[in-house]
Amino acid sequence: MKIDITKIIIFCFIAFSLFVFWKGLKNSSNYDTTQLIGSKISNFQLININNYDQYISQEDFKKNKFTLINFFASWCVPCRSEHEYLLNLSNKEIKIVGINFKDKKSNAINFLEELGDPYYFVGEDSNGKVSISFGIYGIPESILINSDLTVIKKIVGPIDQIQYDEILKLIQ
Amino acid sequence: MLSNIGISLVVLVLILSFLTIYTAYLDLKTSNQFIKVSIYKLSLFQTTFTVLSFFTLIIGFINSDFSLINVYENSHTTKPFFYKIAGTWGNHEGSLLLWINILVIFSYLFLVFNYKHNKRFRLYTLIFQNILILGFLFFLLLNSNPFNSIYPIPLEGLGLNPILQDPALAIHPPLLYVGFVGCSIYFSAAMASLISGYGGKLFAQSIKTWVKISWCFQTLGIIVGSIWAYYELGWGGFWFWDPVENASLLPWFAITALMHSLIVLEKRSTLYSWVIILCLLTFILSVTGTFLVRSGILNSVHTFASDPSRGIYILIFLSFMIFSALIIFFTKHKKETFSFNLKSRETFILANNWFMAFFLVTVLIGTLYPIFLDVLTGVKISVGPPFFNIVIIPLVVPFMLLMSIGPKFSWIKSQNKFFYETLFLMLSAIVINLFIFYFFGEYSLLSNLIFITAIFLILHSVLDAKKFINNINKTGLSRIISHLGFGFLVFFIGINHQFSLEEDFNLKVGEIKKTDNYEINFKNIKIKQSKNYKAVIGNFELTNLKNNLVQYLDPEIRIYSNPETLTYEAAIKTKMTSDLYLTMSNVSRSEYYNIKFQNKPFMVWIWISAIMVALGGFVQLTLKKNED
Amino acid sequence: MKVKSIFFIICILITLPMHASDNQTRLLEVYKNLRCLVCQGQSIADSNSDFAATIKLVVQDQFNNGKTEEEVYNFLISKYGEWIVYQPTFNKNNFLLWVLPYAVLIFGGFIIFLIVRKTKHKKVN
Numbered sequence: 001m002k003i004d005i006t007k008i009i010i011f012c013f014i015a016f017s018l019f020v021f022w023k024g025l026k027n028s029s030n031y032d033t034t035q036l037i038g039s040k041i042s043n044f045q046l047i048n049i050n051n052y053d054q055y056i057s058q059e060d061f062k063k064n065k066f067t068l069i070n071f072f073a074s075w076c077v078p079c080r081s082e083h084e085y086l087l088n089l090s091n092k093e094i095k096i097v098g099i100n101f102k103d104k105k106s107n108a109i110n111f112l113e114e115l116g117d118p119y120y121f122v123g124e125d126s127n128g129k130v131s132i133s134f135g136i137y138g139i140p141e142s143i144l145i146n147s148d149l150t151v152i153k154k155i156v157g158p159i160d161q162i163q164y165d166e167i168l169k170l171i172q
Numbered sequence: 173m174l175s176n177i178g179i180s181l182v183v184l185v186l187i188l189s190f191l192t193i194y195t196a197y198l199d200l201k202t203s204n205q206f207i208k209v210s211i212y213k214l215s216l217f218q219t220t221f222t223v224l225s226f227f228t229l230i231i232g233f234i235n236s237d238f239s240l241i242n243v244y245e246n247s248h249t250t251k252p253f254f255y256k257i258a259g260t261w262g263n264h265e266g267s268l269l270l271w272i273n274i275l276v277i278f279s280y281l282f283l284v285f286n287y288k289h290n291k292r293f294r295l296y297t298l299i300f301q302n303i304l305i306l307g308f309l310f311f312l313l314l315n316s317n318p319f320n321s322i323y324p325i326p327l328e329g330l331g332l333n334p335i336l337q338d339p340a341l342a343i344h345p346p347l348l349y350v351g352f353v354g355c356s357i358y359f360s361a362a363m364a365s366l367i368s369g370y371g372g373k374l375f376a377q378s379i380k381t382w383v384k385i386s387w388c389f390q391t392l393g394i395i396v397g398s399i400w401a402y403y404e405l406g407w408g409g410f411w412f413w414d415p416v417e418n419a420s421l422l423p424w425f426a427i428t429a430l431m432h433s434l435i436v437l438e439k440r441s442t443l444y445s446w447v448i449i450l451c452l453l454t455f456i457l458s459v460t461g462t463f464l465v466r467s468g469i470l471n472s473v474h475t476f477a478s479d480p481s482r483g484i485y486i487l488i489f490l491s492f493m494i495f496s497a498l499i500i501f502f503t504k505h506k507k508e509t510f511s512f513n514l515k516s517r518e519t520f521i522l523a524n525n526w527f528m529a530f531f532l533v534t535v536l537i538g539t540l541y542p543i544f545l546d547v548l549t550g551v552k553i554s555v556g557p558p559f560f561n562i563v564i565i566p567l568v569v570p571f572m573l574l575m576s577i578g579p580k581f582s583w584i585k586s587q588n589k590f591f592y593e594t595l596f597l598m599l600s601a602i603v604i605n606l607f608i609f610y611f612f613g614e615y616s617l618l619s620n621l622i623f624i625t626a627i628f629l630i631l632h633s634v635l636d637a638k639k640f641i642n643n644i645n646k647t648g649l650s651r652i653i654s655h656l657g658f659g660f661l662v663f664f665i666g667i668n669h670q671f672s673l674e675e676d677f678n679l680k681v682g683e684i685k686k687t688d689n690y691e692i693n694f695k696n697i698k699i700k701q702s703k704n705y706k707a708v709i710g711n712f713e714l715t716n717l718k719n720n721l722v723q724y725l726d727p728e729i730r731i732y733s734n735p736e737t738l739t740y741e742a743a744i745k746t747k748m749t750s751d752l753y754l755t756m757s758n759v760s761r762s763e764y765y766n767i768k769f770q771n772k773p774f775m776v777w778i779w780i781s782a783i784m785v786a787l788g789g790f791v792q793l794t795l796k797k798n799e800d
Numbered sequence: 801m802k803v804k805s806i807f808f809i810i811c812i813l814i815t816l817p818m819h820a821s822d823n824q825t826r827l828l829e830v831y832k833n834l835r836c837l838v839c840q841g842q843s844i845a846d847s848n849s850d851f852a853a854t855i856k857l858v859v860q861d862q863f864n865n866g867k868t869e870e871e872v873y874n875f876l877i878s879k880y881g882e883w884i885v886y887q888p889t890f891n892k893n894n895f896l897l898w899v900l901p902y903a904v905l906i907f908g909g910f911i912i913f914l915i916v917r918k919t920k921h922k923k924v925n
Contacts, residue, residue, distance in 0.1 A: 406846075406848075407842075407845070407846035409846070412841075414841055415841075510915045510918070510919065511919050511922065512915050512916055512919050513916070513919055513920075514916045514920075519912070519916060522912050522915070523912065526905075526908040526909065526912055529904065529908055530901060530904055530905045530908065533900070533901055533904045534901040537897060537900050537901060538897070541888075541894075541896075541897045545893060545894075549893065551882070551893055552881065552882070552883045553882045553883060553888050553893070553894065554835050554882070554883050554884070554885065554886050554888070555886070555888055555897065556833075556835065556843070556886025556887070557832070557843075557886060558833055558886050558887035559886070559887055559888060559897070562887070563898075563901055563902075567905070674824075674825075674828050675824065676827075676828060676831070676845070676856070740848060757848035759853060760850050766848065766853065
């Protein structure tokens with residue numbers, strides 16, 4: 001076989017492509033938005049679900065050492081399974097904000113009465129637009145930020161034991 | 173019991189494939205001019221048992237024999253009879269068996285119909301084809317066996333996906349597979365040609381029927397898939413540049429280029445190396461497409477249930493195929509000299525190849541780039557319709573120009589006899605376009621060019637058709653039909669895109685939505701219980717404000733029980749002049765429904781044009797005369 | 801940056817309609833260019849999911865506030881990553897994606913040019 005530079009290049013290119021395919025198989029093809037980590041949350045205004053005249057903004061979060069922003073709804077089944085972890089966290093050095101996503105106020109209040117209320121503020125998001133400004137695409141989802149308003153963890157889906165332990169580590 | 177019969181048959185085919193390779197290899201050494209009769213017999217037995225195994229699986233589906241895992245996972249006793257049969261190939265394992273059937277049948281037919289050709293060439297083709305068959309057989313037996321059994325035997329199946337219960341979708345895979353898998357035979361033939369040295373005009377003649385067959389079925393398969401997507405998937409579109417769609421389009425570009433290049437190879441005995449490359453590339457693209465679709469590496473609406481082990485196996489097989497093809501090509505090919513005059517038909521066919529290569533590379537890169545970027549840098553991007561449309565559509569303009577004037581040139585060298593005719597047709601096209609632009613609506617510069625060149629192509633083909641009928645020029649009927657169909661296709665897609673009306677809004681029962689052209693009255697909701705689903709049917713009264721025509725559309729939301737799925741059935745009123753399209757979906761926890769309404773002019777002409785393109789190919793197959 | 805703007809200008813010139821498109825058309829164009837994050841390969845325009853419905857509201861809001869298409873895309877990209885737009889932006893990551901097809905086109909044309917020229921020279925000889 002005549003050694004020819006074109007042939008070598010083609011060979012290498014094919015081998016490289018097949019290698020990429022093989023590696024690609026290992027990667028999951030489900031997309032999550034963990035790239036949000038490291039960025040700052042944007043400015044917002046959250047209206048209190050119990051008092052529509054009252055609201056908080058990102059400035060209020062600067063006062064907290066750590067804030068966990070948790071998106072939930074009364075009609076969301078997995079939200080129930082993570083609620084216990086939220087209640088545990090509310091006793092730690094972390095402030096939990098709940099954002100009630102596309103829900104009726106009365107249902108949300110009943111939900112919190114039934115399962116317990118870990119939130120120091122519950123914001124309303126009846127049309128879901130607030131969730132978009134936080135980069136949320138489903139519920140439950142939670143964002144952990146520090147006093148600098150930087151996102152240090154994003155949890156897609158309900159918080160489980162592993163996530164809970166990781167959060168505890170981060171807020172030490 | 174069916175399980176045992178099925179597996180035994182497949183193992184028999186495996187043994188026969190080994191025997192075929194061995195016997196063919198031995199026969200290569202003999203100086204006898206004719207192939208041993210035993211090889212024909214082996215091939216015939218192989219075909220018979222393969223087909224029998226497929227029938228065994230079909231019987232399993234018809235009888236709802238749930239002792240077979242495949243039938244259990246993909247069927248249900250209440251499925252209508254026709255769809256029970258279609259369920260055989262509507263899943264990964266069954267479709268793999270269909271692939272093997274086509275590989276084997278084509279292997280046998282190629283052997284038999286090419287009796288006039290060189291013995292060593294035919295034997296090598298048989299050997300390579302059977303190596304491919306072995307590869308697929310091992311894949312089936314080791315990883316994706318449709319005959320695996322389950323015990324205890326379940327009483328009921330898990331049900332076929334309701335979306336797959338559609339006549340168009342039932343025939344779409346077999347059509348496409350004849351295209352995809354049909355290219356295997358000229359892959360093997362190309363390898364055989366390189367090794368045996370049997371090339372040139374005779375080689376072109378040996379494979380051309382097979383290239384045409386795979387082209388026709390691939391074209392038809394893609395069209396049926398698009399028609400199904402339009403009527404069933406509920407978004408009013410027919411092509412989304414989805415990875416699975418692209419996987420079927422990539423071989424199509426290669427086969428089209430190959431089909432045109434074969435004409436040159438047969439006529440002028442040149443372009444042999446390029447033809448070989450295309451033969452090898454086409455089946456490689458088919459298997460790559462299969463890899464992309466079935467391994468789960470890509471995110472798509474169409475994917476089969478994905479399984480990484482499948483991906484690994486197909487990747488190994490693909491690597492083996494590509495490297496052997498590369499090695500054999502590099503060691504055996506000889507440098508060619510070319511003699512192409514600018515004003516000759518060969519050069520224009522080269523131009524066709526040029527554009528096909530461009531379209532192919534664009535679609536290939538667009539589909540694979542996200543994978544490469546993700547693996548190498550971790551960055552995830554999406555490449556969708558905007559990319560493909562922006563890159564491809566502008567180049568369709570020069571492509572159609574070349575397509576129109578190319579056939580005018582004769583072989584080797586041409587005079588300028590047709591300059592005035594071409595000029596006249598171009599001016600007519602410009603005038604017609606101006607007419608549409610002025611009277612019907614304004615559109616972008618690019619759209620103007622698209623319309624002008626499409627009309628130009630149509631006029632040329634119509635003129636050629638007239639000459640054909642008047643016996644001035646008795647060749648090229650199939651080319652005229654296909655090129656005319658292509659011109660119409662681009663034209664109607666352009667019209668449809670430019671003049672479609674689309675609305676997206678939320679409505680409650682009893683409300684009326686008024687747009688510039690229509691008044692849409694959401695009259696009421698009906699619930700209907702059907703055999704295997706519950707339907708929520710919306711009644712809509714549509715009034716066309718321009719001509720006061722009233723029509724009724726009834727989109728549905730269907731809730732299936734086995735398996736539990738939700739589908740949205742669009743209400744489509746198809747007329748020759750336009751389609752009215754309405755889908756309805758419920759907004760969660762609300763009384764509102766999200767309504768998508770479209771008026772799509774000349775939609776049905778897109779299908780007619782596309783079928784015309786395929787028809788040209790079928791005409792070629794049925795004509796006995798030597799065309800073009 | 802200059803290359804990016806030239807590229808953008810060419811895209812606009814070629815596809816620029818002769819008249820301004822109305823808001824509804826612009827909205828639908830944006831919906832078609834956005835990817836539904838919770839679906840298997842569907843755009844916001846085609847998807848019936850909850851997420852798609854919310855995104856549509858947000859886009860409508862932004863349009864009503866006078867934002868352009870590019871601003872809407874940039875906003876959503878900052879929240880969800882580049883994955884959410886179907887038209888890859890022209891940056892150093894995607895440079896090859898946009899350039900390679902044209903490189904192939906030019907290369908192919910060059911080869912044909914060489915072949916034809918070689919034939920002409922043979923004739924002359």
